[in-house]
Each structure stands twice: as structure tokens, then as C-alpha cells.
Amino acid sequence: MLKIINHGCNGKMGRVISRLVSEKSDCKIVAGIDKNPSSSDFPIYTSLKDVKEDADVIIDFSFHSAVPELLKNAELKKIPVVVATTGLSDDELCTLKEAAKTIPIFRSANMSLGINILINLVKEAAKILQNNYDIEIIEKHHNMKKDAPSGTALMIADAINEVLTEKKEYIYGRHSKTDTRKENELGIHAIRGGTIVGEHEVIFAGHDEILTISHSARSREIFAIGALKAAEFIVNQKPGLYDMNSLLEKG
Ligand SMILES: NC(=O)c1ccc[n+]([C@@H]2O[C@H](COP(=O)([O-])OP(=O)(O)OC[C@H]3O[C@@H](n4cnc5c(N)ncnc54)[C@H](O)[C@@H]3O)[C@@H](O)[C@H]2O)c1
Ligand SMILES: O=C(O)C1=N[C@H](C(=O)O)CCC1
Numbered sequence: 001m002l003k004i005i006n007h008g009c010n011g012k013m014g015r016v017i018s019r020l021v022s023e024k025s026d027c028k029i030v031a032g033i034d035k036n037p038s039s040s041d042f043p044i045y046t047s048l049k050d051v052k053e054d055a056d057v058i059i060d061f062s063f064h065s066a067v068p069e070l071l072k073n074a075e076l077k078k079i080p081v082v083v084a085t086t087g088l089s090d091d092e093l094c095t096l097k098e099a100a101k102t103i104p105i106f107r108s109a110n111m112s113l114g115i116n117i118l119i120n121l122v123k124e125a126a127k128i129l130q131n132n133y134d135i136e137i138i139e140k141h142h143n144m145k146k147d148a149p150s151g152t153a154l155m156i157a158d159a160i161n162e163v164l165t166e167k168k169e170y171i172y173g174r175h176s177k178t179d180t181r182k183e184n185e186l187g188i189h190a191i192r193g194g195t196i197v198g199e200h201e202v203i204f205a206g207h208d209e210i211l212t213i214s215h216s217a218r219s220r221e222i223f224a225i226g227a228l229k230a231a232e233f234i235v236n237q238k239p240g241l242y243d244m245n246s247l248l249e250k251g
Helices: 012-022 064-077 090-099 113-129 151-163 221-234 244-250
Strands: 002-007 027-033 057-060 081-083 104-107 134-141 169-172 185-192 198-205 210-217 240-242
Touching (some): 002 012, 012 027, 012 221, 057 064, 064 081, 064 090, 081 221, 090 104, 104 221, 113 151, 113 210, 113 244, 134 151, 151 185, 151 198, 221 240, 221 244
Parallel strands (some): 002 027, 057 081, 081 104, 104 240, 169 185
Antiparallel strands (some): 134 198, 198 210
16 A cells, blocks of 8 residues: 655645545555645644654655755655646756755656657657758647746656757747847746646748647646656655656556
8 A cells, every 4th residue: 555645735745646546546645745835634733843653655746845844854754756746947947956866766757658759759750851951839828827947847847958969048938129039949838727637739941841840738647657657766765756658667
């Protein structure tokens, strides 16, 4: 029985995690953590340091500024963490990399299988098209999202840059830009509205042809399923930083 702490348990994703876990027989939520506690069938705390229950793993869908304190306490308690929260600053990312020297940490800005396949496809396309095609990324999310651009858009952009001979400079939107597009630019554009779960489109625009590779999330369950798979995976790993590739390689 996998004993899980649900960090951000009262949020949109935290609630999906709790629901999916309640439908499974091989794992359970032993405690939740949220800055806005409410009643639940598991105890809810405002910090990991107060949690009394024994746990194998923490799943985190919260807010970027909550991540350093979570990791500090996870290190003290030696509990592996799945970090799904996006919008981490450079300093917060440094803290995460340091913590991964002590505990196993799984981090991905997108826990869906589809996005991780999209990244592999986009890398192949970028290798071939890098000289003659302009690359732009468009992401669309619900009106409650607090970070922009999405962690996924940045993850896709970084994956593209990894395979390019000449690295691109990220351009966030084109408002007030009066000059024409430069070859070394990679445009990243965010749209917010309604209940859009998550859409990502990578456009390779060439002379008289456009290749578009896109992914559309139709429910939050796809992220929760991926996070639960990551949780099962991480509990058996040594300290270090893991991502979706580690999970895909495992098969
Ligand atoms: N990696 C993925 O696949 C994936 C998928 C969906 C969402 N996300 C990310 O997960 C995060 C949460 O998304 P959401 O839609 O559930 O947001 P949300 O705002 O609905 O929920 C966040 C929850 O975290 C809690 N929280 C905030 N600060 C906290 C703190 N300091 N300590 C404890 N709890 C705190 C809030 O009270 C809230 O209940 C976002 O960063 C989002 O981008 C990632
Ligand atoms: O709902 C969100 O917020 C999501 N955020 C992730 C991101 O920033 O990439 C993934 C999709 C959903």
C-alpha cells in the first residue's frame, strides 16, 4: 500500500488526486497539506513539518513559492517528492536541484503521456527543420491559472533548444515589437480563458508550408494518472532528479 501525502490537496489538481486514489486499492492518502485547510476523510495540515502520519511519497500540485519549504521538510523526513507545480523561479529550481542530492525528486511540468510524446516528435522535427522554419509555441489554459507562460510551453521550448545547433532566444508575445521577426527567435504565446484544461501547439512555419504538432488535454485526470505513476516509480529510486523520460524509459 503506497502511502501518499497530497500537497495542495484543496486545489483543482489536489482534489483529482484524492478522488483517483480513493478509487484505487493499492494506495491511500494518509494526509493532505494546504494553506487553506478544510474537512476531509484524511487529516489536513498547513505544513509538512506538522504531519504526524508515516508516508512513502509526497505529490505536489500547489504554488511555486510553497515548493522550497516543502522540499526542506521532505529532506528532513527523507520522503521522495513528485513536483508537478509549475512557475518555479531560478532560485526555487536551484533549491530543488540541491534537495535532489538528498532525496529522490520527480519533476515534470506536464504529467500527461501525450505531451511527453509530443516533445519527442517536436525534437525530431526541430532537428530537421531548424534552418528554414520559424518555430512558435502557443499555449491555452483556464482563467484561474496563475503562471504564464505554462511550465509545459517552457519545457517544450527547452527541449527544442537542446537539439538545435544555434540556440533560440525566447520571445514572450509580440506586443509593442515593431521590427520583423529575427531568425534566432522562438515565440511563446499564452492565452487564458474559461475552463480550458491545457492546449499546446508547436508551429513550424516555413516558406509556403506549416507543420503544426499539438496536444489537447481533455481532463485533469491525465495529469493525476501520470503523477500517481511517477509516485510509484520514485519510491524505489536513489536520491536524484527524475523526469518523464525516466518513466518512459522504464516502459
Ligand atoms: N505538471 C502537471 O502535469 C500539472 C498539471 C496541472 C497543474 N499543474 C500545476 O500544479 C499547480 C496547481 O494547479 P491547480 O490547478 O491545482 O491550482 P489550484 O490553485 O487550484 O490549487 C493549488 C492549491 O495549493 C494550495 N497552496 C498554495 N500555496 C500553498 C502553500 N504555501 N502551502 C500549502 N498549500 C498551498 C492552494 O491553497 C490550493 O488549494 C500549478 O502550478 C499548475 O500549473 C501541473
Ligand atoms: O492547469 C494548469 O495550471 C496546468 N499547468 C501545467 C503547465 O503550466 O504547463 C500543465 C497543464 C495544466
